[in-house]
Amino acid sequence: MDKIQHKFVNVGALKLHIAEIGNGPNVAVFLHGFPEIWYSWRHQMIALAGAGFRAIAPDYRGYGLSDPPPEPEKTTFSHLLDDLLAILDALSLSKVFLVGKDFGASPAYLFSILHPERVIGVITLGVPYAPPGPSMLHKYLPEGFYMLRWKEPGRAEADFGRFDAKTVVRKVYILFSRSELPIANENQEIMDLVEPDTPLPSWFTEEDLSTYGALYEKSGFRTALQVPYSR
Template sequence: MDQIAHRFIPVNGLKLHIAEVGSESSPAVIFLHGFPETWYTWRHQMIAVANAGFRAIAPDFRGYGLSDSPTEPEKASFTDMINDTASILDSLAISKVFVIGKDFGAIVAYPFALQHPEKVAGIITLGLPFMPPGAFTNQFVLPEGFYPRRWQEPGRAEADFSRFDVKTVVRNIYILFSQSELQIADENQEIMDLVKPATPLPSWFTKEDIEIYAASYEKSGFRTALQVPYRTLNTVGSEVQDPKVEVPTTVIMGEEEYLLKIPGMGEYIRSGEVKKYVPKQETIYVPHGSHFLPEQFPNKVNQLILNFLNQNKHLALV
């Protein structure tokens, strides 16, 4: 961890935190986190790719971790995250990059590639594939009582989370999202009620990890994190008409990833329909893998990422 350097850079009126490791002259890889994560999600992958001769960069999105929050978090959007990613690369004088996104980081990665194709050498996403136009309004209908539906409602998650300290909120979310089934709350339940206090942490997640994530969210709060992604899901896939991602792409899914149980999601990936939008996509399934693959199976994920980067390294040369 002490190999990883940290700095703040001015981006679109905010100071955003980035973690980085590796030579500035090496091919660049930018890692985009999901929720409830920060740059720290990628700690194992950053070291591995740097040791393999790449430059690893992992920002905290605006309103997450150590990055500044926007002045009006309730107006934040995926477009902000896409524009911030472009601005980070411009600030670091990186003209070509491999983009790796987990969870909603994938929802930033693909539109970023569509809007800035000249900047992207290849894409890896974990947990989510390319999301088609109108994804969460037309194609994938989220069940009532499923956490994204609950958290779309302004104030509901805030009231739910406020009953607990930040460490407990992070702990509960990691336990919930590590399950292989969709966790559905009853009408008179809140999402935090789905975790019993005695439920153990996943074996690969430590109390120190909780402390680090909680310290970040004690700084940032959850206002922006609830806005993006949850309260902007209806905009997913709206960025580009007739989208087609032309660069090589790999999707890495845990076989026990609960998102595969969203109605229509597993079929969309397995049927090959996603290749209408991402024709050069390969999908790899990790046995026993959950939603948190980079932390659950870091060595396996590192191997898959390095295989992709080494196969496509020539595409990063400018």
């Protein structure tokens, strides 16, 4: 962890945080999901650096140590794609491997389509490619499914707002570590699906939780609830 370096890249009026390690000729850029940040990729970054790669993990705008956009509610995937291009240009990276997890897979797919000359290859986890377009989740999943709930204007904000950032992250990671889909009853909120005394997953430590909690305490969840849960 100590060998991972941190810097900021100016993208328009925003300063975006970049974590990086290694100095090999091939570069892998890691794109996080939610409720993740650059820190989610720390083990993979160190491993790749040991294998001779340069590994880079940005925090999206409004996430982690990156500046929030002036109007978080207007943030879209297009902004993430523009930010990624600006980061590659600022770091003088002509071509990279893109590694995306969770909703980070979407900008990896779309960037490779829009800027194929800048991408060597794409690796994704958890989300298959789907052409851009309206979500069809409402046709196949009940109203209480977490993604549908979080698309309702103001509902997730009110749900999250009952707890501090560390507790929200704790509850979300517990929910996402289960085999069943997070689905709430009609008069129940998503955060209420986790009892206060539920233990953390075995692979997620209290130190990890403190790190995530501190960074989300800084950034808040306004941008995170727009991308990927845009209204």
